[in-house]
Amino acid sequence: MTQEGSILKGINNIYTVADEHGREYLCRIKGKVLRGIDVDKTPLTPADRVLFEPVGLQEGRIEERLDRKNSFVRYNLKRRMNQTLFVNVDQILCVVSVDQPQFRPGFIDRVLLCADDIPVVIVLNKTDLPEPEDISRDIEVYASLGIGFCRVSAAEGKGLDELAKLLPGKRSALFGQSGAGKSSLVNALIPAAEQRTEEVSLRYNKGRHTTNFTTVLKSQDGNWELLDTPGVREIDIPDMDPSMISHWYPDMKNHIGRCRFSPCLHIHEPGCAVKNAVEDGEIDAGRYQRYVRITEEQKQRSSLR
Ligand SMILES: Nc1nc2c(ncn2[C@@H]2O[C@H](COP(=O)(O)OP(=O)(O)OP(=O)(O)O)[C@@H](O)[C@H]2O)c(=O)[nH]1
Ligand SMILES: [Mg+2]
Ligand SMILES: [Zn+2]
Structure with a gap:
């Protein structure tokens, strides 16, 4: 009978799934594709909630991935x-x-x-x-x-x-x-x-x-x-329009609407409210310099496609 469970870890497409009592099952995905997922994303990761069917006491088959909260x-x-x-x-x-x-x-x-x-x-x-x-x-x-x-x-x-x-x-x-x-x-x-x-x-x-x-x-x-989680040496931000990056900066958010140009990358544009705020010391200069680096990287990545 199908049950709800939570993935504890996955190694080589074998997933450890815990049921609501904490009992663990070694599971594979049933069939080739999983119901409930979009193809280009990682199909299953730890803490995903799934529907699975136990096979015997310690194994099972994952049938569906439930919606992710984040x-x-x-x-x-x-x-x-x-x-x-x-x-x-x-x-x-x-x-x-x-x-x-x-x-x-x-x-x-x-x-x-x-x-x-x-x-x-x-x-x-x-x-x-x-x-x-x-x-x-x-x-x-x-x-x-x-x-x-x-x-x-x-x-x-x-x-x-x-x-x-x-x-x-x-x-x-x-x-x-x-x-x-x-x-x-x-x-x-x-x-x-x-x-x-x-x-x-x-x-x-x-x-x-x-x-x-x-x-x-x-x-x-x-x-x-x-x-x-496994450590990383570097981390690259997910694909996004370079002009959207600043929208994720709480310290830039309030200035963005006052730039002369829209969209504005806040790098070379004249009349840029973000750059002015950096000059006035309202936005930390180090954080801004790193923002420029991240945005330049993203621009370059987009241009390679
Ligand atoms: N001096 C000092 N060393 C620490 C401290 N915490 C961890 N270490 C040492 O740092 C080294 C790496 O620790 P890990 O816990 O393996 O680091 P990790 O972040 O899990 O590394 P990855 O699994 O590769 O991502 C080990 O030699 C630890 O003993 C600390 O508070 N002070
Ligand atoms: Mg570690
Ligand atoms: Zn700007």
């Missing part, structure tokens, strides 16, 4: 198409670190663009390491945009109580650069998760990432979930 989408440069990384989350914990890997605000800007309407909280990890000065300035800029922030050290157990307060009743995805400490944080918050972690130097020598597929992990009390 999606985190990036552009996959190799495959030259958008790629959904995970879905149906209440918030994204963007894990960045003080160092190893280096703190890069441009990475956070791109995560915010990929996140669409999903709320993002910046989790600054490895605060036990010496901290470059400009980090707190950048963090203040994000705070002024209403983005949540949390300082932690998975290694020393610092700030984890604060982080834990953000989790009850929610499904949160940890996303960030490889080596930032996502799996270490998952293990600190859900000890039974036993996610593999590895030293950054070891990793770079071998040129690989430690976590290589996304897993949904349930808290001990069953009240909240974490998604541990």
Whole structure:
């Protein structure tokens, strides 16, 4: 009999599906195509809700994907198409670190663009390491945009109580650069998760990432979930019209309508309200420079088609 379930992970087209009691089934997709999906998107990702038919006690066949509440989408440069990384989350914990890997605000800007309407909280990890000065300035800029922030050290157990307060009743995805400490944080918050972690130097020598597929992990009390995701080195924003990018910047939104030209890329156009706001210090100059880089990249990508 068909049941509703939730995907915990998928490896080589074999999906682990949990039913409403938490019982797990190893499932394949029934037939060649899945009902309820649009062809060019990733058919199934962790946290997708599905209808499946159990076959015996531990296996099953997935028949249909149910509607997604939201999606985190990036552009996959190799495959030259958008790629959904995970879905149906209440918030994204963007894990960045003080160092190893280096703190890069441009990475956070791109995560915010990929996140669409999903709320993002910046989790600054490895605060036990010496901290470059400009980090707190950048963090203040994000705070002024209403983005949540949390300082932690998975290694020393610092700030984890604060982080834990953000989790009850929610499904949160940890996303960030490889080596930032996502799996270490998952293990600190859900000890039974036993996610593999590895030293950054070891990793770079071998040129690989430690976590290589996304897993949904349930808290001990069953009240909240974490998604541990594979780290990335870079992230590219999904395909969109370059002139639309600024609409996703809360700090630019109020200025856009006052530019002389419409649409305006806010780069070379005269009478640009966004550029004026940058000059007046209303918009952070660093964030604007990174906006220009992201927009130029997007223009170039569109021109290659
Ligand atoms: N100094 C310090 N090191 C940490 C901290 N948290 C994690 N690490 C170390 O950073 C390295 C990478 O940690 P992981 O948890 O594997 O990082 P990850 O983000 O899951 O990496 P990927 O799975 O490749 O994306 C490990 O050697 C951890 O021990 C921390 O708070 N401080
Ligand atoms: Mg990991
Ligand atoms: Zn403009």
